[in-house]
Amino acid sequence: xxxxxxxxRYEVRLEPHNREWVSLFExxxxxxxxxxxxxxxxxxxxxxxxxxxxxAKPLLDVAVIVYSLSELDIAGMESAGxxxxxxxxxxxxCYFVKRRDGDFSTHHIHCYEEGNxxxxxxxxxxxxxxxxPHYAMQYSNLxxxxxxxxxxxxxxxxxxxxxxxxxxxxxxxxNP
Numbered sequence: 001x002x003x004x005x006x007x008x009r010y011e012v013r014l015e016p017h018n019r020e021w022v023s024l025f026e027x028x029x030x031x032x033x034x035x036x037x038x039x040x041x042x043x044x045x046x047x048x049x050x051x052x053x054x055x056a057k058p059l060l061d062v063a064v065i066v067y068s069l070s071e072l073d074i075a076g077m078e079s080a081g082x083x084x085x086x087x088x089x090x091x092x093x094c095y096f097v098k099r100r101d102g103d104f105s106t107h108h109i110h111c112y113e114e115g116n117x118x119x120x121x122x123x124x125x126x127x128x129x130x131x132x133p134h135y136a137m138q139y140s141n142l143x144x145x146x147x148x149x150x151x152x153x154x155x156x157x158x159x160x161x162x163x164x165x166x167x168x169x170x171x172x173x174x175n176p
């Protein structure tokens with residue numbers, strides 16, 4: 001069985017891209033599909049582990065597109081070890097985290113209804129970087145620099161990536 005090593009909750013630790021992350025996503029996708037059943041419309045691998053050849057925190061981000069957030073089986077997810085964190089600052093999302101040894105995050109599960117802008121942005125960002133290796137390497141280099149500066153402050157690390165993410169999303173969406 002493939003495992004994600006995990007990262008302490010507030011820590012930033014990056015590893016080189018690992019091709020086994022795709023297999024881990026497939027295992028996780030099947031588990032979530034079984035847990036949430038007919039409410040699932042689609043399940044997508046998102047986040048840096050879904051972007052080829054870049055460094056990433058060794059934890060898996062998964063977007064689950066559901067027909068109804070109000071019908072989400074939170075108890076079923078929690079019985080499988082996924083802790084519900086509600087929206088956690090992102091409107092229209094139900095967020096779950098899976099941890100091992102109490103403090104090591106291994107999975108971030110983001111549940112949305114179709115059409116949620118944050119969901120569309122996550123997918124557009126992933127797809128753009130996978131299609132544009134030059135920008136993916138810029139992102140990887142930025143992440144490595146920020147990791148050195150903010151190793152024990154994940155919130156600041158994430159905040160400092162904001163301008164780059166906005167630039168990529170501007171490039172990813174065609175002009176109206």
